Amino acid sequence: MKTIYSKNLCFFTLFVCVLHFSQNVKITGRVSYKNKGISAVDVTLKDTYDGATTNKEGFFTFETSEKGNHTLIFSHTKYIGSEKNITISDQDLNINIDLKEQVNEIDAVVITAGSIEASDKNRSAIISPLDVYTTAGSDAQISSYLTYLPGVQKVGETEGLFIRGGTGTEAKIFMDGSLVNNYFSNSVPGIAGRDRLNTSLFKGNVFSSGGYSALYGQALSGALMLESVDFPDQSSYDFGVSPIFLNVALQRVNDDKTFSFGASAGYSNLKLMQEVFNFNTDFNEAPSGFNGDFNFRIKTKSGGVLKYYGMFNTDAMGVKTPGLDPDSQYSLVKLRGKNTFHNLSFRQKLGRYLLNVGSSYSFNRSDLNFSTQTDEVQSVPTRLLNDGNYLNFKTVLERKMNRISAVRGGFELNYANEELSIEDVNKGYRDLISSAFVETDLGFSNRFSAKIGARAEYSSYLKESNFAPRFALAYRLAKDWTTSFAYGIFYQNPESRYINSAAQLDFQQSQHYIFQVQKTAEGRSLRLEAFYKKYNDLIKVQNIANIPGQYQPVQTAVNNNGDGYAKGAELFWRDKKTIKNIDYWVSYSYLDSERDFMNYPMPLKPGFASQHTLSVVAKRFFPEMKFQTNLSFNYAKGRPYYDIISDNGENIIRNEGSLKDFSSLNLSFNYLPNIGKKDAKAFTVLVLSVSNVLGRKNIYGYNFSSDGNFRSAIVPPVNTFVFVGMFISFGVDKTEDAINNNL
CATH class of the missing domain: 2.60.40.10 (Immunoglobulins)
Incomplete structure (x- = not known):
């Protein structure tokens, strides 16, 4: 027995050894x-x-x-x-x-040089509707909101996006890919027009301060691409009321979300606020206007989306200012304006292809009457009437090559027909700009990507063509750090209002060089960007006439001999994480710019460009109090000003100097009474907004008398403005959007 146990033990030991x-x-x-x-x-x-x-x-x-x-x-x-x-x-x-x-869309580096984006894919809440509405001082306008971001100058006396040393007309705005002509309302000299399109129309927006895609053209400085909402979440009825406007709207959507339609109407009048506040501007007819719009969206069985938006509005105002010349006690200007805009777009996937087709039409009438008044005797008005019809058509076909690479191309037609009359002088302007473009996104890896494109245009008016190559590169330096570089050539037709002679003109041109370093982590982002822009073939003009009561002379283009440059650096820091319930950002821009264009007799720093600009925005939510407050601050170093006249066919500077520094502190308070009520049938927002709280007397420029001995300051219509309003939406509780999109 002992022998058997011994044998078994040896066998087990051997088995364990073999197993081991x-x-x-x-x-x-x-x-x-x-x-x-x-x-x-x-x-x-x-x-x-x-x-x-x-x-x-x-x-x-x-x-x-x-x-x-x-x-x-x-x-x-x-x-x-x-x-x-x-x-x-x-x-x-x-x-x-x-x-x-493994190359994929989530991890791939994105080219961001020169652009700030907010979309369904990039929820950075930059330029989202709610971000615009809840930023004090933005007046619920995308264009005003952009002045709190790097690269955009605060120019209060006229409308437009003044980007990195460019004029307000050198930036273009697009809706669903189609050009929006006359984006801003009609106005009078010295008072800026407002955005015509409702901010809440758009779900995603891309703002490019340079180096933008080859899909867009006719802009020397930058582009703002607005993407409208596909389908609303559900049917709703909206109502807004304040001392200056009344607005109602409805939006209906079927259960399957394959069809929706909506309409809105509104009326605004500044008369009541003019009675309450001490206005700088003497409106002998308070600014007023009516607006209405209609939209529909259809989803096809094959997954395509057809979208239409149409709107109509009117503008009216009258301004009375002290005269600067002995023969006029007052200068009077009266405005009557009309505008209509229609946009139709269609998007359809075709296998690995994506087809985008869009068109837009707009009509704009600006009817200005200038006169002078002395001892209650008013001169015969001088009428300046401008009618414009504009048509845009664009087709883009895109093909995916892999998850992060694609190629796209298409063509675009821009037609303009304008009629300008000053007294008995009539001028017609017609132009068809035909464009073709191609662009490819190349994703070499998750660390390295490129965008290469080119655009060609032909102008029937200029009888000239151009070719504009563009490219951009992006590389991920580390987990959260990326760097981008962009280069491009951009062309733009001369403004039609300066074409009053038979001068042989050509396209204006700019070249952009942009370098960026960016760090993006959860709740925080840092952008450092440097740029250089070279301008060639800018328009030079001569003064040809003066209109009574208007201190801007009528000018005519004479050649394309202008040039210039703009260079600078920008910083943008946004933090939504460090302090609970607080979202803040800081934006700083340094700009060194010089131009020899328009009626400038020599290279000068542009009168619309400030060397230093600083913006600070802070937002604080109090969920338990159903309350939000936000603060914004704008600062800009004083811009130069010039009094330039024509003397024996030569432009000379009669007066010049620098404006005092601009600054404005703004506050806004929003009360959201339905926070926490998931079954709420009505979402209400009460708004109190105060612009320029400290009442600083800012100056935008000067008008000069005909002999140059007297001047009057161009100032905001009112130093401090208070807005009170109530907005009610029946059917949609937007509380979660108010919280999630901002914190």
């Missing part, structure tokens, strides 16, 4: 990408439970009792999986392997 010996086969190795170890790679022996995970240097080790031919599997979410056939015997194995990067 078979388990001692060790498999080690290193997983790398471009000679750098990759951590968190799963290494497994196929059809077994044996395996390991690589450490931060990319090394792995595990033991197995398997023998023979097997397959070793390497897997990681950011790299293409790989398999390696191995033979396991009695010897330890060392396996090294290089993986290829």
